[in-house]
Amino acid sequence: MENKVITVTSPLLPSLDDFMPYLQDIWNRKWLTNNGHYHQELEKALCEYLEVPYISLFTNGTLPLIVALQTLRITGEVITTPYSFVATTHSLWWNGIKPVFVDIDLDTCNIDPEKIEAAITPKTTAIMPVHVYGKPCNMERIQSIADKYGLKVIYDAAHAFGVKMNGKSVLNAGDMSTLSFHATKVYNTVEGGALICHDEKMKKRIDYLKNFGFAGETEIVAPGINGKMDEIRAAYGLLNLKQVDVAIEARRQVAIRYREALRKVSGINFMEDMPGVSHNYSYFPIFVDARKYGMTRDELYFKMKEQDVLGRRYFYPLISEFSTYRGLESARPENLPVAHKVADSVICLPMHHALSVDDVRRILEIIAKN
Numbered sequence: 472m473e474n475k476v477i478t479v480t481s482p483l484l485p486s487l488d489d490f491m492p493y494l495q496d497i498w499n500r501k502w503l504t505n506n507g508h509y510h511q512e513l514e515k516a517l518c519e520y521l522e523v524p525y526i527s528l529f530t531n532g533t534l535p536l537i538v539a540l541q542t543l544r545i546t547g548e549v550i551t552t553p554y555s556f557v558a559t560t561h562s563l564w565w566n567g568i569k570p571v572f573v574d575i576d577l578d579t580c581n582i583d584p585e586k587i588e589a590a591i592t593p594k595t596t597a598i599m600p601v602h603v604y605g606k607p608c609n610m611e612r613i614q615s616i617a618d619k620y621g622l623k624v625i626y627d628a629a630h631a632f633g634v635k636m637n638g639k640s641v642l643n644a645g646d647m648s649t650l651s652f653h654a655t656k657v658y659n660t661v662e663g664g665a666l667i668c669h670d671e672k673m674k675k676r677i678d679y680l681k682n683f684g685f686a687g688e689t690e691i692v693a694p695g696i697n698g699k700m701d702e703i704r705a706a707y708g709l710l711n712l713k714q715v716d717v718a719i720e721a722r723r724q725v726a727i728r729y730r731e732a733l734r735k736v737s738g739i740n741f742m743e744d745m746p747g748v749s750h751n752y753s754y755f756p757i758f759v760d761a762r763k764y765g766m767t768r769d770e771l772y773f774k775m776k777e778q779d780v781l782g783r784r785y786f787y788p789l790i791s792e793f794s795t796y797r798g799l800e801s802a803r804p805e806n807l808p809v810a811h812k813v814a815d816s817v818i819c820l821p822m823h824h825a826l827s828v829d830d831v832r833r834i835l836e837i838i839a840k841n
């Protein structure tokens with residue numbers, strides 16, 4: 472029998488039957504974008520679900536990063552992590568800001584707060600950390616450094632939808648947090664994203680900036696961009712929000728099975744849940760210790776691929792290795808030893824709400840049998 476291909480992720484889709492009445496209503500209203508009915512509904516629903524005061528919807532998860540930097544008028548140098556999706560650093564480049572890479576912490580894969588201070592110069596204006604795999608950064612430590620040096624903090628929280636620490640949303644940390652609602656994420660609006668801030672004035676400025684800077688029919692208050700989410704995707708988002716908790720629980724069950732089996736496999740390391748954190752199980756990275764496991768990361772990755780199990784080497788290569796950034800002083804591998812070690816050993820296993828018990832068994836068999 473042919474194996475079915477097991478993909479690393481699979482989009483959470485609302486049922487078409489449920490979606491049709493929404494489409495009919497949008498057709499009736501003939502208001503397709505520009506802060507329409509469903510756009511407003513989704514902003515309200517997400518504020519409640521995520522327990523954040525203000526949220527602005529965007530058409531993807533990269534524009535909120537770019538707009539956050541514009542909103543806070545960030546210039547000069549920004550301290551960030553090389554271990555992320557490339558959009559994190561691209562958002563700095565698009566604002567003419569010099570990224571300064573700081574190494575990561577081995578346990579969380581997040582920026583190592585203890586290495587931030589050494590990278591601060593008179594030109595540093597902000598820190599842009601990432602809650603990698605949805606694991607919260609050391610937000611307290613990062614904030615104390617930011618306060619000491621008068622820096623802003625913008626979290627790329629693309630992986631951290633719904634993640635809470637000690638009962639509180641991690642999305643309220645720092646000055647702003649961004650989300651991605653791309654099809655591959657825990658919660659999706661096909662393409663989409665959001666910017667979370669803590670006061671009404673800031674929300675107003677964000678909303679101007681995502682709509683060309685329009686503050687009225689004839690008034691432009693800033694050189695804005697077009698980052699608006701449309702009504703169709705906002706309605707789709709409302710429906711997906713109703714089932715995201717069930718999807719996260721299904722992911723948690725997969726994580727439990729993975730951990731139980733992988734504990735017995737020498738040379739395969741993985742992350743445990745963090746105390747006090749409610750996770751969203753957005754990714755399940757494993758780290759291959761080639762010497763103990765008897766096979767390199769790439770050998771295992773391609774062996775899985777041959778058997779139609781598609782993992783992803785997330786995040787490899789590091790952002791600091793891409794041609795745009797590799798010439799930077801802070802991109803030198805000697806400056807980023809931990810990030811290199813992690814990037815060279817990681818495979819994200821398939822992780823989504825629709826993985827069956829059999830799928831998980833098949834994946835684990837390949838990894839255990841080497």
Ligand SMILES: *Cc1c(COP(=O)(O)O)cnc(C)c1O
Nearest residue numbers: 531532533556558629651652653
């Ligand atoms: C997905 C992602 C983004 C970008 O989101 P898009 O919606 O694809 O533009 C940014 N940062 C991180 C860490 C991501 O994983």
